[in-house]
Amino acid sequence: MPAKSKAQQKAAGAALSAKRGETDKEDLQGASRDMYDSMTEDQLEDFASSDRKGKPEHVK
Numbered sequence: 001m002p003a004k005s006k007a008q009q010k011a012a013g014a015a016l017s018a019k020r021g022e023t024d025k026e027d028l029q030g031a032s033r034d035m036y037d038s039m040t041e042d043q044l045e046d047f048a049s050s051d052r053k054g055k056p057e058h059v060k
Contacts, residue, residue, distance in 0.1 A: 002050030005059040011035055012047035019044060 003009035008031070015035040017023045028036055035044060 003047045003055070005057060006052055006055050007031075007058050009048060009050055009052060009055070012039075012044050015039065016041065016044040016048050 003012060011030070011032040012035055014023070014028060014032040018025045018028055018032075018036050019041050025033075025036060035047075039047075
């Protein structure tokens with residue numbers, strides 16, 4: 001499932017980085033911390049790799 005907004009994609013990228021051990025889990029905040037805890041690495045990769053073109057910054 002692709003990300004629905006740029007903000008969601010950025011949060012998934014941050015969570016993916018922590019999941020891979022590239023950044024510290026303690027640095028995550030808000031949605032990225034929730035994504036880290038609830039999603040697999042494959043799911044995060046799917047969200048983070050979606051195309052940004054035409055996506056809104058935030059979705060309500």
